[in-house]
Amino acid sequence: DTEVTQTPKHLVMGMTNKKSLKCEQHMGHRAMYWYKQKAKKPPELMFVYSYEKLSINESVPSRFSPECPNSSLLNLHLHALQPEDSALYLCASSQEGLAGDEQFFGPGTRLTVL
Amino acid sequence: AQTVTQSQPEMSVQEAETVTLSCTYDTSENNYYLFWYKQPPSRQMILVIRQEAYKQQNATENRFSVNFQKAAKSFSLKISDSQLGDTAMYFCAFMMGYNNNDMRFGAGTRLTVKP
Numbered sequence: 501d502t503e504v505t506q507t508p509k510h511l512v513m514g515m516t517n518k519k520s521l522k523c524e525q526h527m528g529h530r531a532m533y534w535y536k537q538k539a540k541k542p543p544e545l546m547f548v549y550s551y552e553k554l555s556i557n558e559s560v561p562s563r564f565s566p567e568c569p570n571s572s573l574l575n576l577h578l579h580a581l582q583p584e585d586s587a588l589y590l591c592a593s594s595q596e597g598l599a600g601d602e603q604f605f606g607p608g609t610r611l612t613v614l
Numbered sequence: 615a616q617t618v619t620q621s622q623p624e625m626s627v628q629e630a631e632t633v634t635l636s637c638t639y640d641t642s643e644n645n646y647y648l649f650w651y652k653q654p655p656s657r658q659m660i661l662v663i664r665q666e667a668y669k670q671q672n673a674t675e676n677r678f679s680v681n682f683q684k685a686a687k688s689f690s691l692k693i694s695d696s697q698l699g700d701t702a703m704y705f706c707a708f709m710m711g712y713n714n715n716d717m718r719f720g721a722g723t724r725l726t727v728k729p
Contacts (some may be wrong), residue, residue, distance in 0.1 A: 542705055542719030543659070556715040588657065599711050600647040600666060605659040 503527075504606035506591050512612045515581060521609045523574040523591030529604070531597025532574040534566060535590040537608070543590055549574060550597040581613045616641045618708050620720035627696045628728050634681075635691045635723045637706030644668075645711030648682070648689045651719075654702040662704070665689065667711070696727045 504525045513519050523532065531550045535543035548556040549568040563585075565577040574591055588608040594601035617640045627633035639648070650662040665673045665682050672680050677697075681690045693700055706720040 540722075542722055544719075545716065548715045550715075590659065592659075597715075599709060600664070602649075602661045602664065603717065604661075605651075607656065607658045 504591055504593055504604050506589075506606035506609050508609060509607070510610045510612075512614065513578065513581065514614050515583075517581075518577070518579045520578065521576040521589055521591075521611075523576075523606055525572055525593040525604070527593065527595075527604065528571075529593035529595050530571055531594045531601070532568065532571075533592040533594075533603065534574070534576055535592065537588040537590055539587075547576075548597070555597075578611075581611075583613050586611055586613045616643075616646075616708050616710070616718050618706055618718050618720035620704075620706055620723050622723045623721070624724045624726070626726040626728055627693075629696055629698060631696055632692060632694045633696055633725065635693075635704050635706075635725065637689045637691070637720055639687050639689065639706075639708050641687070641708065641710075643710060647709045647711065648680075649707040649709070649717070650678070650680070650689075650691045651705045651707055652700075652702045653705065653722075654699075659705070663691065693725075698727050698729060701725060701727045 507522045534546040537543040546560045547566040552568045567575040590608045591606040592603040594603045619638045646667045648665045652662045653659045663675045677694045703722045705722045709717045
């Protein structure tokens with residue numbers, strides 16, 4: 501299984517809602533990532549978990565809250581988002597989280613904040 | 615800070631022809647990795663090819679090859695015998711050799727393969 505899955509595929513939420521994005525991989529990878537991709541732009545790194553520990557938070561606003569319950573699962577909790585947070589949210593994983601490791605990407609969740 | 619520049623926002627090529635996508639980067643480091651990722655219209659990004667900076671030999675994967683010019687900080691992707699399935703956004707990416715966490719992407723080149 502060389503797949504990273506993400507649910508839901510699409511999400512529409514109001515600015516007062518609380519929602520969560522889910523990412524799962526069964527490749528035995530020990531590093532997982534959240535990226536944000538605006539339309540016609542490259543992905544931007546938000547969070548990195550390595551061996552279930554948060555190792556990078558690229559100064560992302562606190563309305564985004566990551567969680568890594570185990571090495572196969574990664575969540576992104578959303579609360580009080582702004583319309584400018586509308587984007588494609590990509591999850592990725594890599595084997596050991598070492599420099600040069602290939603990152604395997606999921607199909608993304610398209611988020612719209614009204 | 616490391617930056618990655620892709621100067622061709624859009625390109626097109628006829629099926630079966632060869633096309634080259636350009637990428638330049640800026641770094642003062644000597645140990646790093648370079649990647650080309652492909653993002654088809656369905657959006658799932660996949661790795662096309664990977665190059666380690668300390669290897670002088672250019673990486674090759676089937677129809678895909680790179681021209682890595684370390685001194686010029688250039689990393690172009692050549693696609694031979696283009697196929698309709700090659701239509702996608704192509705991102706050049708840079709990663710430091712000691713830190714896997716910070717992969718920097720270029721702005722991307724949208725490639726269309728025409729029948």
